[in-house]
Amino acid sequence: MNSFSESTMDTISLTIDNQQITTEPGRTVLQAAEEAGISIPTICAHEDLPSYGACRMCVVEIEGMRGYPTSCTTPVSEGMVVQTDTTELRKLRNQVMEFILSGHPDSCLVCDHREDCEKYRPNVTKAGRSTRCGFCSNRDVCMVRNYAITCYERHLNLPTLYCHYNLERDDPFMERDLNLCILCGLCWRICEKIHGSPAISINNRGRWAKVGTAFNSSYVDSGCTFCGACIDICPTGTLTDRYARWYGKGNFGWETVCTLCPEGCKIKSTLSDNKVVSTEMISFDRESRICALGRFAYAQLMNAPKRLKRPYIRDNDELTPVSWPDAIDFVAKKLAEYEPGQCATIVDSANIRENLHLYRRFTEEAMQGRFASVPAGDGFDDIDDESLKADLQAGKIKAVVLGGDYLDPELLEGLDCLIVLDYLPSAATKRADAVLPVAILAELTGTFRDDAGEIKPLKRAVDAAGEARPEWMILRDLAGALNRNGWPYDDINGVTEDITNDPAPQPWPGSPRDSLKDLPPRFRGAYLADTVPALKDVGLPSHPTPIHPRPTTGFKILKHEEVVPNFFLITIEAPKIAQYARPGQFVILMVDETSERVPFTLADWDAEAGTITLIIEEVGRSSGELVFLSEGDFIAHVTGPLGVELPVPEGDTIALGGGCYGIGAIYPIARELKQLGKKVITVLEACSSYTLYMESQFREVSDEVIIMTKDGGKGMKGGVQEAFTHLVDRGTKVDQFVAVGCTFMMRMVTETTRNFGIPLQVALNPIMVDGTGMCGACRITIGDETKFACIDGPFFDGHQVDWDELGSRRGAYAAEEIEAIPQDTHHHEKLVPITTSGGCALDD
Amino acid sequence: MPAIEVEPQFETLLSGYEKDRSNLIPILQDVQEHEGYLSEDAIVEVADHLELSPNDVFGVASFYTLFKFVPPGRCNIKVCQGTACHVRGSGLIMEELSKKLGIRSGETTEDREFSLESVACYGSCALAPVVIVDEKVHSRMTSKSACELVEESE
Numbered sequence: 001m002n003s004f005s006e007s008t009m010d011t012i013s014l015t016i017d018n019q020q021i022t023t024e025p026g027r028t029v030l031q032a033a034e035e036a037g038i039s040i041p042t043i044c045a046h047e048d049l050p051s052y053g054a055c056r057m058c059v060v061e062i063e064g065m066r067g068y069p070t071s072c073t074t075p076v077s078e079g080m081v082v083q084t085d086t087t088e089l090r091k092l093r094n095q096v097m098e099f100i101l102s103g104h105p106d107s108c109l110v111c112d113h114r115e116d117c118e119k120y121r122p123n124v125t126k127a128g129r130s131t132r133c134g135f136c137s138n139r140d141v142c143m144v145r146n147y148a149i150t151c152y153e154r155h156l157n158l159p160t161l162y163c164h165y166n167l168e169r170d171d172p173f174m175e176r177d178l179n180l181c182i183l184c185g186l187c188w189r190i191c192e193k194i195h196g197s198p199a200i201s202i203n204n205r206g207r208w209a210k211v212g213t214a215f216n217s218s219y220v221d222s223g224c225t226f227c228g229a230c231i232d233i234c235p236t237g238t239l240t241d242r243y244a245r246w247y248g249k250g251n252f253g254w255e256t257v258c259t260l261c262p263e264g265c266k267i268k269s270t271l272s273d274n275k276v277v278s279t280e281m282i283s284f285d286r287e288s289r290i291c292a293l294g295r296f297a298y299a300q301l302m303n304a305p306k307r308l309k310r311p312y313i314r315d316n317d318e319l320t321p322v323s324w325p326d327a328i329d330f331v332a333k334k335l336a337e338y339e340p341g342q343c344a345t346i347v348d349s350a351n352i353r354e355n356l357h358l359y360r361r362f363t364e365e366a367m368q369g370r371f372a373s374v375p376a377g378d379g380f381d382d383i384d385d386e387s388l389k390a391d392l393q394a395g396k397i398k399a400v401v402l403g404g405d406y407l408d409p410e411l412l413e414g415l416d417c418l419i420v421l422d423y424l425p426s427a428a429t430k431r432a433d434a435v436l437p438v439a440i441l442a443e444l445t446g447t448f449r450d451d452a453g454e455i456k457p458l459k460r461a462v463d464a465a466g467e468a469r470p471e472w473m474i475l476r477d478l479a480g481a482l483n484r485n486g487w488p489y490d491d492i493n494g495v496t497e498d499i500t501n502d503p504a505p506q507p508w509p510g511s512p513r514d515s516l517k518d519l520p521p522r523f524r525g526a527y528l529a530d531t532v533p534a535l536k537d538v539g540l541p542s543h544p545t546p547i548h549p550r551p552t553t554g555f556k557i558l559k560h561e562e563v564v565p566n567f568f569l570i571t572i573e574a575p576k577i578a579q580y581a582r583p584g585q586f587v588i589l590m591v592d593e594t595s596e597r598v599p600f601t602l603a604d605w606d607a608e609a610g611t612i613t614l615i616i617e618e619v620g621r622s623s624g625e626l627v628f629l630s631e632g633d634f635i636a637h638v639t640g641p642l643g644v645e646l647p648v649p650e651g652d653t654i655a656l657g658g659g660c661y662g663i664g665a666i667y668p669i670a671r672e673l674k675q676l677g678k679k680v681i682t683v684l685e686a687c688s689s690y691t692l693y694m695e696s697q698f699r700e701v702s703d704e705v706i707i708m709t710k711d712g713g714k715g716m717k718g719g720v721q722e723a724f725t726h727l728v729d730r731g732t733k734v735d736q737f738v739a740v741g742c743t744f745m746m747r748m749v750t751e752t753t754r755n756f757g758i759p760l761q762v763a764l765n766p767i768m769v770d771g772t773g774m775c776g777a778c779r780i781t782i783g784d785e786t787k788f789a790c791i792d793g794p795f796f797d798g799h800q801v802d803w804d805e806l807g808s809r810r811g812a813y814a815a816e817e818i819e820a821i822p823q824d825t826h827h828h829e830k831l832v833p834i835t836t837s838g839g840c841a842l843d844d
Numbered sequence: 845m846p847a848i849e850v851e852p853q854f855e856t857l858l859s860g861y862e863k864d865r866s867n868l869i870p871i872l873q874d875v876q877e878h879e880g881y882l883s884e885d886a887i888v889e890v891a892d893h894l895e896l897s898p899n900d901v902f903g904v905a906s907f908y909t910l911f912k913f914v915p916p917g918r919c920n921i922k923v924c925q926g927t928a929c930h931v932r933g934s935g936l937i938m939e940e941l942s943k944k945l946g947i948r949s950g951e952t953t954e955d956r957e958f959s960l961e962s963v964a965c966y967g968s969c970a971l972a973p974v975v976i977v978d979e980k981v982h983s984r985m986t987s988k989s990a991c992e993l994v995e996e997s998e
Binding site: 188197198200201203204205213214215222 | 900907
């Protein structure tokens with residue numbers, strides 16, 4: 001269309017919020033409003049998708065039209081008069097939000113402590129099930145939350161329901177929690193747009209409606225190619241990227257090019273703390289779609305825990321870390337020993353042009369050797385230089401510069417000199433005379449020629465891992481050390497300018513973006529699935545990994561059940577602990593021989609039966625390991641009882657407050673105090689009615705039970721601090737407060753009760769390792785004294801605790817805790833859907 | 845999805861419909877009439893015929909309660925859960941039958957002898973509560989008489 005016809009195109013004039021607007025015919029009222037800078041709330045509308053009209057948030061008033069049409073589905077017409085923000089519309093939108101929130105765990109949104117909580121707990125809790133924003137990986141970007149905070153009144157008229165769908169954790173790359181789904185349809189709509197034939201759909205109807213595949217088949221079998229669009233468009237925490245989910249909001253890095261195969265797809269990265277945590281397609285259209293490697297493997301390869309981060313040279317038969325100048329010097333001297341014709345270089349062609357160019361130049365000029373580049377995704381066998389292979393086998397090649405894991409052990413052994421430039425350890429690095437760590441993927445600036453011949457720029461998004469360097473830089477320095485002239489490259493631009501007539505790489509056979517079967521299995525010669533274990537589940541080959549057998553002796557699990565969402569009651573056979581346990585004490589356990597040691601407060605025990613009971617809340621790796629066990633399994637080690645029991649409080653009336661896992665923790669205390677003839681007032685705090693547990697047991701051992709929920713769905717609205725205030729306000733004489741729960745709750749209780757003149761005991765929960773006072777990890781400050789929570793505690797005078805110090809020490813390993821979350825697929829029958837329509841239970 | 849050998853009869857059935865999305869529900873009805881339910885294979889075949897994704901077809905089919913995804917039993921038992929039947933204890937009848945047959949509503953016994961369903965209202969309110977066995981209406985049922993009906997049908 002030329003500019004003349006555009007300028008004469010018909011336009012439509014309308015009024016939105018008393019503003020005169022001109023727009024093109026065919027626009028919707030929503031689009032016209034957005035063009036004019038008028039914002040109408042909407043959840044299911046998306047600029048890359050046709051109108052859908054599901055969420056009903058974008059309702060407007062239009063003169064002459066009945067009711068409240070949705071602006072996303074109403075086309076503009078001449079002379080239309082639209083109001084987008086009236087009292088009536090606000091009321092309607094609030095009602096829509098209320099409907100959405102009645103089926104979406106939301107207690108944080110109506111909680112009076114949200115601001116304080118988020119101040120003291122800046123990172124969300126890494127829960128298995130999200131029961132509220134503070135336990136949801138999508139908290140910082142959630143659209144429902146944004147609207148609820150800005151337009152929703154902090155009041156719920158409708159009951160809060162929880163769907164009780166099983167978590168879908170058996171997917172290679174995604175974690176799905178359909179209890180958070182608001183059925184906006186964005187996921188399957190974008191899937192249909194990008195792939196034509198969607199891998200997911202909304203199945204069933206009414207309250208059983210849920211996003212899924214035909215007959216609940218796995219996504220791998222449903223035709224899903226794992227482009228990740230559904231995750232990236234989901235406005236809630238329903239669909240998440242298992243690897244990236246806990247890194248928080250992150251910043252978008254710039255666009256770069258994926259170099260894992262010759263297609264060279266454009267991708268954009270999300271960065272968190274100088275780390276690429278995920279990569280996505282650059283826009284939601286068919287042409288920009290990417291494959292499972294580009295979407296899910298890329299970041300995991302870059303952040304592989306085994307990344308080579310320092311140069312090593314072989315010294316007295318052992319690889320020893322050295323500085324770069326020493327490494328370069330060593331390698332240059334080594335290579336100088338060989339005659340022309342005795343040397344060869346073997347590298348992966350899945351690399352930037354600059355690296356490939358200098359590999360070739362270095363080989364030909366500095367080494368006068370043979371150069372072979374292996375087609376992307378392939379292994380050594382696929383090198384189409386038979387004479388090189390033959391010469392290697394015949395031992396004619398003495399020295400090899402190897403850019404990956406290419407040679408089998410026999411060939412490696414036969415070499416006189418082996419210099420490896422790579423990013424991961426391999427059979428080759430083990431045998432190498434020198435190992436030089438290289439920058440990969442989004443650590444590189446440069447250019448990539450794709451299989452169609454197009455040259456695409458890459459821009460570095462993050463610093464290279466450790467001391468790793470781009471290969472062109474290493475080769476330049478090596479050439480310098482070998483006294484070669486003509487390598488005056490100050491930066492990469494000089495190398496780029498030097499490249500002439502580099503060939504386009506061979507196309508990869510197949511289409512990785514359209515079929516999982518076509519994914520390239522290797523990068524730099526090594527199986528990708530060895531580094532990214534989830535790729536095994538989409539059919540990529542890997543080397544067998546040693547399986548750590550689960551313990552067959554130790555402490556037997558007799559009972560294991562999810563009592564309320566994300567809380568598990570576990571009863572363990574541990575007669576000695578049960579015999580000596582006292583209220584307030586804890587145990588430290590290790591699930592497997594290699595697990596972390598983690599403390600858990602005893603929620604109950606039975607000396608006669610020889611059992612102990614724990615309440616486990618899934619909040620990360622170690623609690624996650626416990627959650628995935630079953631009845632009959634064994635726990636490798638359980639040590640206890642540890643800590644000092646709660647000293648018997650003076651006075652007659654004791655108010656106990658427990659929140660989350662603390663509900664379990666105060667149960668033995670309530671029982672003991674009751675037996676001692678005290679008056680026991682128990683406060684049970686939960687975010688919502690459906691996360692409250694053990695209420696009936698508490699009624700048996702308490703004189704009064706006060707239920708507190710953050711959303712007010714059951715009992716009183718608020719937390720333990722409000723309940724304690726309530727007791728004082730109503731004139732109940734309390735002699736001692738005890739609070740057990742998260743650090744935030746105990747801190748709030750401390751502040752609230754500071755001036756009540758009533759002593760407060762809190763059970764502190766710092767990081768612990770040995771539990772016997774040796775390691776010092778659980779060091780805390782009480783008044784002006786340093787104490788160890790494991791042997792001096794866990795109970796301390798709350799009003800003397802240095803809460804800031806405790807908070808900061810607890811958060812010391814936040815990054816490591818995220819990295820520690822396992823990335824292989826969880827196969828666990830309890831956590832995969834059982835029926836098509838089941839799983840949804842109303843809670844009363 | 846695996847390639848499936850198309851049964852000749854099924855092929856004839858599909859060939860009667862143009863490749864148009866609007867034919868989806870008539871085709872599914874037709875398939876169910878012939879096969880008694882919608883099997884995974886049938887869903888894939890219908891999807892192929894209309895050039896849709898099986899997920900898409902399943903999404904549509906599962907919206908409607910009339911479509912079944914498990915093969916029906918030799919004997920089909922419906923328990924009316926309409927208002928009149930409900931107030932006269934049809935819930936207990938369903939519970940009892942479910943226990944007796946070891947299946948929930950919407951399921952078929954492993955030996956494919958019985959399938960159990962609930963209907964929202966059968967329109968026989970004056971006879972409430974009703975149980976319908978293979979389209980024959982049995983009136984004024986109790987848990988006990990419903991179980992006897994099942995025994996007679998064995």
